[in-house]
Amino acid sequence: MNVPGVRPPLADEVVARLREAVASGRWGVGEKIPSEPELIAEFGVSRGTLREAIKALAHAGLFEVLRGDGTYVRATSEISGTAQRVFREHADEDVLQVRFALDTQAARLAAGSADTAVVAELRSLLARRRESWESGDYAAWSAADWEFHLRVAEASGNTLLHELYESFGDVFHGTKMVQRLEAGFDGCLATGHEELLEAIEAGDGEAAVRTVIANLDYCMGWMPGR
Amino acid sequence: MNVPGVRPPLADEVVARLREAVASGRWGVGEKIPSEPELIAEFGVSRGTLREAIKALAHAGLFEVLRGDGTYVRATSEISGTAQRVFREHADEDVLQVRFALDTQAARLAAGSADTAVVAELRSLLARRRESWESGDYAAWSAADWEFHLRVAEASGNTLLHELYESFGDVFHGTKMVQRLEAGFDGCLATGHEELLEAIEAGDGEAAVRTVIANLDYCMGWMPGR
DNA sequence: AAACATTAGACGTCTGATGTTTGTTACGGC
DNA sequence: GCCGTAACAAACATCAGACGTCTAATGTTT
Numbered sequence: 001m002n003v004p005g006v007r008p009p010l011a012d013e014v015v016a017r018l019r020e021a022v023a024s025g026r027w028g029v030g031e032k033i034p035s036e037p038e039l040i041a042e043f044g045v046s047r048g049t050l051r052e053a054i055k056a057l058a059h060a061g062l063f064e065v066l067r068g069d070g071t072y073v074r075a076t077s078e079i080s081g082t083a084q085r086v087f088r089e090h091a092d093e094d095v096l097q098v099r100f101a102l103d104t105q106a107a108r109l110a111a112g113s114a115d116t117a118v119v120a121e122l123r124s125l126l127a128r129r130r131e132s133w134e135s136g137d138y139a140a141w142s143a144a145d146w147e148f149h150l151r152v153a154e155a156s157g158n159t160l161l162h163e164l165y166e167s168f169g170d171v172f173h174g175t176k177m178v179q180r181l182e183a184g185f186d187g188c189l190a191t192g193h194e195e196l197l198e199a200i201e202a203g204d205g206e207a208a209v210r211t212v213i214a215n216l217d218y219c220m221g222w223m224p225g226r
Numbered sequence: 227m228n229v230p231g232v233r234p235p236l237a238d239e240v241v242a243r244l245r246e247a248v249a250s251g252r253w254g255v256g257e258k259i260p261s262e263p264e265l266i267a268e269f270g271v272s273r274g275t276l277r278e279a280i281k282a283l284a285h286a287g288l289f290e291v292l293r294g295d296g297t298y299v300r301a302t303s304e305i306s307g308t309a310q311r312v313f314r315e316h317a318d319e320d321v322l323q324v325r326f327a328l329d330t331q332a333a334r335l336a337a338g339s340a341d342t343a344v345v346a347e348l349r350s351l352l353a354r355r356r357e358s359w360e361s362g363d364y365a366a367w368s369a370a371d372w373e374f375h376l377r378v379a380e381a382s383g384n385t386l387l388h389e390l391y392e393s394f395g396d397v398f399h400g401t402k403m404v405q406r407l408e409a410g411f412d413g414c415l416a417t418g419h420e421e422l423l424e425a426i427e428a429g430d431g432e433a434a435v436r437t438v439i440a441n442l443d444y445c446m447g448w449m450p451g452r
Numbered sequence: 453a454a455a456c457a458t459t460a461g462a463c464g465t466c467t468g469a470t471g472t473t474t475g476t477t478a479c480g481g482c
Numbered sequence: 483g484c485c486g487t488a489a490c491a492a493a494c495a496t497c498a499g500a501c502g503t504c505t506a507a508t509g510t511t512t
Binding site for chain 2: 060086
């Protein structure tokens with residue numbers, strides 16, 4: 001493809017090696033990566049080149065650079081940072097419609113590959129979700145709710161879909177949900193999630209899609225300005 | 227929020243200004259942006275800082291840097307580069323399932339906001355698509371086909387969905403389609419697109435969704451390894 | 453025990469120099 | 483007049499060194 005004499009920018013190679021290090025689990029999410037001088041010694045490049053690589057991945061959401069402290073791993077997929085920046089530039093309604101698209105597909109696929117172990121775990125999550133809501137622990141409710149959706153995406157068997165859910169998490173769930181809680185939100189159809197789980201357990205993809213549609217249609221009613 | 231004395235990294239501000247310049251159309255897609263010395267003078271930062279900003283946006287797919295030549299604008303949304311890199315790491319089937327999710331939603335929304343002018347344009351595109359196929363001009367067929375899908379996404383009225391389609395274009399359409407053309411592909415349900423257009427014109431969202439499902443189910447049958 | 457001062461480490465930025473690649477131009481041969 | 487080659491200039495790539503600023507940890511004082 002390329003003439004032997006020409007080589008790609010060194011910084012790109014450093015980006016690839018950093019990406020690979022994160023993907024391989026050398027540094028887990030939340031951990032601090034080695035300091036610049038250490039990485040310079042390891043990769044054998046100058047500080048400027050290393051910083052360009054780190055900056056690119058930090059912009060993509062893989063790293064967070066804290067001046068005076070160090071650089072931390074914030075995600076395993078570098079789509080999160082960019083996606084969140086793009087998503088924030090669009091109306092909440094548009095974002096929810098895209099989530100709707102992914103939710104229905106995740107439900108359909110999850111129903112198609114029903115697994116008793118996964119169903120049991122989902123049931124456990126819904127129990128925790130219900131308890132948190134009734135005890136007024138909104139933070140725990142929010143966490144359990146999102147965990148449920150994430151597991152459904154994982155159960156779809158589509159690794160890309162699962163990765164998208166993990167990356168979009170903060171935008172889909174974290175920021176938006178809280179706003180609605182203040183306004184007398186009632187937990188988004190208390191029985192909606194149970195119905196979805198039943199449809200998944202029964203392996204009925206179309207029924208699963210219907211519950212998601214009903215659920216999100218209801219949610220959409222809580223959108224500001226509608 | 228922040229103590230007055232602390233300021234964010236300069237490079238981040240340069241990133242924002244470059245992004246804004248592209249978004250505002252100061253440099254169109256395909257154009258060359260000013261050289262590093264010129265931008266240094268404009269922004270009042272050093273080479274290293276400017277290069278970190280450009281590198282971050284180049285990694286995101288907004289720019290392409292050609293050594294010895296210059297830096298060119300390659301997209302208006304910076305999600306494209308990252309998305310394409312992530313998508314390529316997943317199986318074709320997984321990617322098509324995600325596209326399926328977006329396609330059905332785009333069709334549903336487009337049917338909900340039917341517009342005679344848009345319908346006329348879509349019809350014109352389908353005519354061009356059919357002619358290209360019959361005359362054996364696969365390149366033109368592919369372009370018209372993708373243009374049709376893109377316009378449907380635009381007609382949905384959801385700017386985020388439209389932006390995602392533009393960014394994923396190469397992955398969704400460019401690479402994958404060509405492989406199938408070799409194997410005796412027959413144009414993906416010759417009448418599928420016409421039915422979709424009719425459903426959109428009639429404002430029947432559910433019918434539009436059904437045509438997309440039928441269309442992509444058929445396409446899925448051409449996936450390698452299934 | 454709490455509040456303050458110090459310090460070492462880490463990232464942020466700038467400057468200057470040199471190497472590589474690419475596009476253009478001028479020159480000489482045909 | 484055409485064409486290939488060499489020289490030149492422009493632009494990005496990389497390196498090295500220096501200094502500033504911020505953070506977290508430590509030590510000191512009250």
